[in-house]
Amino acid sequence: xxxxxxxxxxxxxxxxxxxxxxxxxxxxxxxxxxxxxxxxxxxxxxxxxxxxxxxxxxxxxxxxxxxxxxxxxxxxxxxxxxxxxxxxxxxxxxx
Numbered sequence: 001x002x003x004x005x006x007x008x009x010x011x012x013x014x015x016x017x018x019x020x021x022x023x024x025x026x027x028x029x030x031x032x033x034x035x036x037x038x039x040x041x042x043x044x045x046x047x048x049x050x051x052x053x054x055x056x057x058x059x060x061x062x063x064x065x066x067x068x069x070x071x072x073x074x075x076x077x078x079x080x081x082x083x084x085x086x087x088x089x090x091x092x093x094x095x
Contacts, residue, residue: 003042004031010048012080014066016056026064033071041071045078047086 006012018024033041050066058064069076079086 002034002038003044004029005044005046006048008047008081011051012048012066013051013053015053016058016062016064018057018059018062020059024058024062024064028065028068030068030070031074033074041069041074043067043069043074043076043078045076045080047079047081050080050082050087 012029014027016024016026031041031043045067066080067076081087
């Protein structure tokens, strides 16, 4: 896939689980350039809703990706919406 656009009206559901003494487990959307000769991968977030599927069970200091652009030359722009508020998709605290 060389580009991905998620618009308002789309919902991305994620899970986070990190029981005491166990590894952090999450899901993510990973976008990879289809071939080296293709143009760099572009991800555009146009306000899709980000919803956790159950309680976020993380430990202090945990961080994880929701969307991963695996193309070093690729770009990711735009925002998700969480509880009606836009987040930048880079680093936002879980409240």
